[in-house]
Amino acid sequence: MPKLFSTRLNEAIISKKCSLVVGLDPRVQSLPEELLAAAISMHGNTLQAAAAAVLEFNKGLIDAVSDIVPAMKPQLAFYEQLGVAGMQAFAETVTYAQEQGLLVIADGKRNDIGSTAAGYADAYLGLTELTANESARAFACDALTTNPYLGSDGVKPLIESALHHSGGLFVLVKTSNPSSSELQNLVSNGKKIYEIVGELVHTWSRDYLDGFGYSPVGAVVGATFPAEAQELRTIMPHSIFLVPGFGAQGGGPKDVVPCFNTDGLGAIVNSSRDIIFAFRKRSGDYKSRAREAALESRDAINKALGEAGKNAW
Amino acid sequence: MPKLFSTRLNEAIISKKCSLVVGLDPRVQSLPEELLAAAISMHGNTLQAAAAAVLEFNKGLIDAVSDIVPAMKPQLAFYEQLGVAGMQAFAETVTYAQEQGLLVIADGKRNDIGSTAAGYADAYLGLTELTANESARAFACDALTTNPYLGSDGVKPLIESALHHSGGLFVLVKTSNPSSSELQNLVSNGKKIYEIVGELVHTWSRDYLDGFGYSPVGAVVGATFPAEAQELRTIMPHSIFLVPGFGAQGGGPKDVVPCFNTDGLGAIVNSSRDIIFAFRKRSGDYKSRAREAALESRDAINKALGEAGKNAW
Numbered sequence: 001m002p003k004l005f006s007t008r009l010n011e012a013i014i015s016k017k018c019s020l021v022v023g024l025d026p027r028v029q030s031l032p033e034e035l036l037a038a039a040i041s042m043h044g045n046t047l048q049a050a051a052a053a054v055l056e057f058n059k060g061l062i063d064a065v066s067d068i069v070p071a072m073k074p075q076l077a078f079y080e081q082l083g084v085a086g087m088q089a090f091a092e093t094v095t096y097a098q099e100q101g102l103l104v105i106a107d108g109k110r111n112d113i114g115s116t117a118a119g120y121a122d123a124y125l126g127l128t129e130l131t132a133n134e135s136a137r138a139f140a141c142d143a144l145t146t147n148p149y150l151g152s153d154g155v156k157p158l159i160e161s162a163l164h165h166s167g168g169l170f171v172l173v174k175t176s177n178p179s180s181s182e183l184q185n186l187v188s189n190g191k192k193i194y195e196i197v198g199e200l201v202h203t204w205s206r207d208y209l210d211g212f213g214y215s216p217v218g219a220v221v222g223a224t225f226p227a228e229a230q231e232l233r234t235i236m237p238h239s240i241f242l243v244p245g246f247g248a249q250g251g252g253p254k255d256v257v258p259c260f261n262t263d264g265l266g267a268i269v270n271s272s273r274d275i276i277f278a279f280r281k282r283s284g285d286y287k288s289r290a291r292e293a294a295l296e297s298r299d300a301i302n303k304a305l306g307e308a309g310k311n312a313w
Numbered sequence: 314m315p316k317l318f319s320t321r322l323n324e325a326i327i328s329k330k331c332s333l334v335v336g337l338d339p340r341v342q343s344l345p346e347e348l349l350a351a352a353i354s355m356h357g358n359t360l361q362a363a364a365a366a367v368l369e370f371n372k373g374l375i376d377a378v379s380d381i382v383p384a385m386k387p388q389l390a391f392y393e394q395l396g397v398a399g400m401q402a403f404a405e406t407v408t409y410a411q412e413q414g415l416l417v418i419a420d421g422k423r424n425d426i427g428s429t430a431a432g433y434a435d436a437y438l439g440l441t442e443l444t445a446n447e448s449a450r451a452f453a454c455d456a457l458t459t460n461p462y463l464g465s466d467g468v469k470p471l472i473e474s475a476l477h478h479s480g481g482l483f484v485l486v487k488t489s490n491p492s493s494s495e496l497q498n499l500v501s502n503g504k505k506i507y508e509i510v511g512e513l514v515h516t517w518s519r520d521y522l523d524g525f526g527y528s529p530v531g532a533v534v535g536a537t538f539p540a541e542a543q544e545l546r547t548i549m550p551h552s553i554f555l556v557p558g559f560g561a562q563g564g565g566p567k568d569v570v571p572c573f574n575t576d577g578l579g580a581i582v583n584s585s586r587d588i589i590f591a592f593r594k595r596s597g598d599y600k601s602r603a604r605e606a607a608l609e610s611r612d613a614i615n616k617a618l619g620e621a622g623k624n625a626w
Contacts, residue, residue: 025429027428027432028441028442028443029442036444040444045443045444045447046443046449047441047443047449047451049443050441050443075425075429075432077423077425077429077430077432077433077436078429078432080432080433080436080437080451080452081432081433081435081436081441081451082441082451083400083404083436083441083449083450083451083452084397084400084401084404086451087396087397087400088397091396091397109423109424109425109460110390110422111422111424111460112388112390112422113488113489113490114490115340116338116388116390116391117390119340119388119390119391119393119394120390120393120394122394123390123393123394123396124393128341128360128363128394128395128396129341129342130341130358130359130360130362130363131349131353131358134358136359136360136396137396138360138393138394138395138396138399139393139396147422147424147460147462148462148496149460149461149462149485149488149496149497150485150488150490150492150493151490151492151493151494151495151496151497152492152495153490153491153492153493154490154492172462172463175426175462175463176426177426177427177463177464177466177467178466179463179464179465179466179467180463180464180466181464182464182465182513183461183462183464183506183509183510184462184464186499186501186502186506186509187501187502188499188500188501188506189499189500193496193499193501193506196496196499197496200495
């Protein structure tokens with residue numbers, strides 16, 4: 001029996017003493033100029049050039065932080081916008097990160113129903129069946145984000161595949177953006193929508209617990225709404241929270257503390273721009289600056305957790 | 314000033330006298346055996362082979378129905394599950410369909426916020442900026458489906474790009490699947506969530522009307538819930554409904570009538586399996602069977618519209 005995704009993630013968090021994950025959101029306009037220029041001199045001013053620069057950038061970042069963080073979170077939009085070449089760069093990024101011992105969370109917020117949802121599961125969590133006895137790997141990552149608006153029909157095929165392939169799922173519950181309240185904070189029968197979604201996630205997650213008491217079915221809960229995170233922590237005790245909104249989006253180390261359980265586990269905090277584009281603020285080599293920024297963020301989160309008495313190590 | 318997407322779609326609907334669109338959901342296991350076998354003999358039992366078979370299948374389908382229907386709706390999951398080769402087949406499918414005069418609606422239900430949402434817009438509706446004076450086409454389709462759970466922050470960047478590139482958007486409002494009610498039918502302040510989303514879509518759509526009185530900002534409203542569709546038709550008078558759930562999912566010609574306005578416009582009805590895999594039920598050449606099935610569905614919808622006094626032609 002292979003390990004559950006939550007086991008793999010929790011073991012990596014504990015051995016690295018780190019709850020930070022790095023978001024690989026390689027906006028072309030923000031890449032190091034010399035990297036882009038070199039790719040353009042080889043491929044012309046094309047999507048191929050941009051994708052080649054992105055892949056090299058990502059490999060450098062992975063090398064810079066692979067001993068620090070448990071996982072990377074590539075945001076699919078930034079690869080899709082580079083077309084087929086971008087998806088190739090995505091696939092190679094995933095493989096490279098996994099070869100360096102990192103877990104990869106594909107942030108695609110994919111959502112659909114039935115056999116279509118199963119198609120996304122094949123693409124990002126499992127294998128694609130070609131014929132009765134032959135399967136192949138499309139973009140096999142370790143976990144995928146998903147959107148719950150379609151209800152259980154959309155999420156259950158993903159959970160099934162995740163469990164089968166030792167993968168994980170993070171369901172959007174309360175997102176970090178200002179307008180997340182438009183739908184997520186509406187009140188129905190005395191409960192906010194995000195609480196109702198949290199309860200659904202709890203029912204989906206509670207039957208598959210690892211030795212740490214966590215499930216491969218996690219939740220996305222933004223760092224920008226600590227009070228809501230506190231509530232949701234109670235509603236979904238077994239789900240690992242993937243926490244966006246830290247750093248550039250405004251959430252600080254203290255804001256993420258409510259996302260954690262008292263065991264010091266139960267959350268991973270994503271930071272993208274502040275790490276991968278740290279060289280833009282501090283100047284110098286992008287890899288060294290990313291490593292420094294990752295260490296600082298890791299330490300700031302650990303310090304805040306320690307002060308709150310939520311220590312895992 | 315280029316035409317709005319809704320103008321382009323309405324003109325195609327009227328000139329072809331057809332509100333049916335064909336969903337390109339090429340499940341590998343359901344492809345014609347001889348097509349898959351030929352591809353495997355060339356590429357081995359690989360994702361490349363499956364993608365090559367998918368592309369040939371799609372081209373055959375496009376040839377078979379391009380004079381009948383206004384648009385094709387490829388479902389991205391079935392291309393992503395074939396990896397990079399699948400995305401290449403998707404890109405070539407889009408180009409081929411557009412060359413045959415068809416509009417292409419990418420059914421990806423993409424959703425994210427701010428600059429990430431803008432990345433999806435670049436990928437599927439617009440162009441990707443490489444440097445200050447160079448842009449390139451990733452998967453430029455004519456329209457994209459999106460999921461509203463994140464609120465306005467997620468949808469507005471897509472609308473902006475759609476308007477800029479003469480593209481369209483279809484926002485999930487009330488989906489066709491059984492569990493769609495879990496969240497979409499919850500009641501807040503006396504209104505169902507799908508009604509509230511419908512009102513949001515109305516505010517996003519009403520400022521960009523074409524000569525027919527329609528907007529490039531449309532809505533996904535399932536054929537399986539005709540009473541809800543009736544309500545939503547009133548809430549979003551200017552939005553074109555993309556209607557899934559017709560055929561294989563259970564919705565019949567009469568069920569889709571409430572999605573249309575009295576002018577006979579305002580909706581496109583998607584059918585996937587019943588058209589593209591018609592040869593599995595009727596035997597024979599997949600192209601001829603798809604063409605027959607498309608003509609029958611078109612006629613059945615037109616008949617139901619005629620009987621309801623909703624005639625556009």
